Amino acid sequence: MDDQACPRCKTTKYRNPSLKLMVNVCGHALCESCVDLLFLKGSGSCPDCNVPLRRCNYRVQLFEDAMVEKEIDIRKRILKDFNKKEEDFATLREYNDYLEDIESIIFNLVNNIDIINTNKRIEQYKKDNKEAILKNKAKIGREELELEEILEIEKLNEESRRAEIVRIEQEAKKQKIREKELLIDELMFADGDAKDILTTFTQNIANHKEEAAPILPKVTQFSTGVKFTRGSGQQPLPIIEEGPLYKYEPPALPDRCGPDPPPISDIIDKGYLQHVRPESETEKAGGYSSVLPCLRALQDALSGLYHAS
Amino acid sequence: MFSTSSQREFWTFSDESVLALHREKHNIGFITKHGQHIDENQRYNFFLSPEEERLLLRNYELHLKEFCRRFQPPMPKGVTGTAFQYFKRFYLYNSTMDYHPKEILATCVYLACKVEEFNVSISQFVANIKGDREKASDIILNNELLLMQQLNYHLTIHNPFRPVEGFLIDIKTRCSLSNPERLRTGIDEFLEKVFLTDACLLYAPSQIALAAVLHAASKEQENLDSYVTDMLFKDAGSDKLAVLIEAVRKIRSMVKMVEGPARERVRAIDKKLDRCRNQENNPDSDIYKQRMREALMDDDITYTGTSRMSLDTSGVTQVLSPSAS
Numbered sequence: 001m002d003d004q005a006c007p008r009c010k011t012t013k014y015r016n017p018s019l020k021l022m023v024n025v026c027g028h029a030l031c032e033s034c035v036d037l038l039f040l041k042g043s044g045s046c047p048d049c050n051v052p053l054r055r056c057n058y059r060v061q062l063f064e065d066a067m068v069e070k071e072i073d074i075r076k077r078i079l080k081d082f083n084k085k086e087e088d089f090a091t092l093r094e095y096n097d098y099l100e101d102i103e104s105i106i107f108n109l110v111n112n113i114d115i116i117n118t119n120k121r122i123e124q125y126k127k128d129n130k131e132a133i134l135k136n137k138a139k140i141g142r143e144e145l146e147l148e149e150i151l152e153i154e155k156l157n158e159e160s161r162r163a164e165i166v167r168i169e170q171e172a173k174k175q176k177i178r179e180k181e182l183l184i185d186e187l188m189f190a191d192g193d194a195k196d197i198l199t200t201f202t203q204n205i206a207n208h209k210e211e212a213a214p215i216l217p218k219v220t221q222f223s224t225g226v227k228f229t230r231g232s233g234q235q236p237l238p239i240i241e242e243g244p245l246y247k248y249e250p251p252a253l254p255d256r257c258g259p260d261p262p263p264i265s266d267i268i269d270k271g272y273l274q275h276v277r278p279e280s281e282t283e284k285a286g287g288y289s290s291v292l293p294c295l296r297a298l299q300d301a302l303s304g305l306y307h308a309s
Numbered sequence: 310m311f312s313t314s315s316q317r318e319f320w321t322f323s324d325e326s327v328l329a330l331h332r333e334k335h336n337i338g339f340i341t342k343h344g345q346h347i348d349e350n351q352r353y354n355f356f357l358s359p360e361e362e363r364l365l366l367r368n369y370e371l372h373l374k375e376f377c378r379r380f381q382p383p384m385p386k387g388v389t390g391t392a393f394q395y396f397k398r399f400y401l402y403n404s405t406m407d408y409h410p411k412e413i414l415a416t417c418v419y420l421a422c423k424v425e426e427f428n429v430s431i432s433q434f435v436a437n438i439k440g441d442r443e444k445a446s447d448i449i450l451n452n453e454l455l456l457m458q459q460l461n462y463h464l465t466i467h468n469p470f471r472p473v474e475g476f477l478i479d480i481k482t483r484c485s486l487s488n489p490e491r492l493r494t495g496i497d498e499f500l501e502k503v504f505l506t507d508a509c510l511l512y513a514p515s516q517i518a519l520a521a522v523l524h525a526a527s528k529e530q531e532n533l534d535s536y537v538t539d540m541l542f543k544d545a546g547s548d549k550l551a552v553l554i555e556a557v558r559k560i561r562s563m564v565k566m567v568e569g570p571a572r573e574r575v576r577a578i579d580k581k582l583d584r585c586r587n588q589e590n591n592p593d594s595d596i597y598k599q600r601m602r603e604a605l606m607d608d609d610i611t612y613t614g615t616s617r618m619s620l621d622t623s624g625v626t627q628v629l630s631p632s633a634s
Binding site for chain 2: 256299307
């Protein structure tokens with residue numbers, strides 16, 4: 001550790017025990033004070049490799065080897081886009097190839113091999129898989145959110161369980177003290193054989209223990225997240241006065257004043273649709289179907305045919 | 310659906326005589342209101358008679374058809390049909406002497422464009438009108454609310470065009486008729502003429518459509534009678550069939566009788582109308598301009614004068630009639 005030194009001001013850990021080395025995406029380290037000095041304006045270039053950097057991207061170096069830090073950075077960035085899962089591939093073989101691809105890209109970037117082509121490859125991938133990337137990102141976000149929720153719930157459960165255990169322990173302690181006192185009292189004031197009293201007491205305690213087998217409250221949970229505890233503290237549901245059940249009655253169809261149009265099933269089955277323009281893909285997405293105009297035309301044609309002045 | 314529509318309830322009449330009665334009533338109403346100073350027997354020398362009004366309207370219906378045909382951008386058939394309906398409905402309860410047909414015509418088409426969702430702006434619309442376009446747009450916008458009020462806001466029109474499509478789909482599906490598409494020209498011609506008759510005020514759009522289809526079929530030397538009797542009216546009673554046959558026959562004969570009114574006659578009537586029309590509704594007259602000014606002033610000063618401005622024209626004429634007569 002002692003040979004850690006800032007490449008710019010040459011300060012070492014030995015001379016300044018509070019020395020903190022920081023790294024940025026390029027993987028070159030600087031000490032905290034140098035970062036403060038060089039990046040006063042928020043951005044600047046790396047003194048080692050002249051890559052433009054931002055101050056906010058500096059962070060404390062965790063690993064001794066700055067290259068490891070660089071790799072972590074690059075890996076994070078690449079995986080943001082190369083976020084396919086095993087489910088996205090047909091075979092395991094393809095998935096493994098994909099993983100290998102990622103690794104070789106990262107390796108290239110870390111070791112400055114063929115950077116231009118590699119970057120081109122990444123761009124190409126991004127372009128080709130724009131939708132999939134977005135989808136997976138959203139998915140990951142959702143999964144993380146769910147995970148957090150589950151963790152939260154588990155934490156709460158854990159806490160309540162711990163509190164319960166503490167309470168029970170305290171209770172048991174108190175019980176023990178009380179029993180002891182009782183025993184001493186008995187021994188002091190009763191005039192029976194001390195041995196007898198001792199045995200009856202131990203028996204009593206054993207009996208008690210059996211009875212008071214730990215009744216941990218059983219917690220069940222509804223999928224809606226409503227906590228539901230059986231036993232103590234549960235209040236009966238309020239009974240709501242209910243009227244007669246709603247009964248659906250189909251609204252009366254108005255008089256068509258004409259012959260009945262064919263039902264939709266007939267329109268589909270009996271070939272009416274051959275004479276209507278079929279709906280396009282986009283129209284289908286909007287909920288349109290060629291059955292609708294066909295039925296409407298037929299209804300309009302037949303409605304009013306019986307009209308008599 | 311037509312069977313539950315306001316069109317069936319309020320605007321489909323039982324008989325041609327009912328239509329004639331309405332028209333005559335408003336003709337007489339106008340004359341008695343504005344012609345008190347003229348001798349009973351001389352009145353028709355100055356005012357239009359109901360027959361003359363009919364001829365005039367026939368002529369303007371031809372104009373309406375032409376206007377819609379030439380309209381740019383080309384309008385769908387439904388707009389034309391709706392405009393015709395509005396025009397006919399308006400003059401059932403109004404006299405041509407009160408509102409000049411040429412103004413109402415444009416307003417009807419404009420309103421029909423809106424109702425049938427054929428999107429044209431007023432500037433686009435008046436680009437189709439010859440003459441002073443600014444004045445035309447003023448007239449149209451001024452008359453639009455009046456027209457809607459006179460139509461009693463029954464703006465949904467059931468045109469025979471969709472029923473025609475329905476019949477063609479049905480015929481293609483259930484009939485053995487070869488190439489039903491060839492009926493189309495006949496149907497279109499027939500429907501164009503139907504709007505020059507009163508058929509759409511007397512019969513259901515589906516009946517008119519069926520008449521058009523049958524007429525086109527007979528022109529093509531085809532017979533669709535069995536389609537009507539054995540398929541459409543299979544479950545209906547013979548009385549209903551008889552009603553339909555009568556309706557179809559009547560519509561076809563009405564269409565056959567269509568003829569354009571004589572030019573000279575119409576020109577004479579037009580001239581007569583220019584003299585006897587209600588000057589309060591003539592945008593070129595002084596009295597109209599003065600009224601508009603007054604209305605504007607009223608609007609500026611106080612809102613109590615709204616009754617004067619209201620489109621209830623009977624109210625307006627009452628307020629102004631002393632100065633008019």
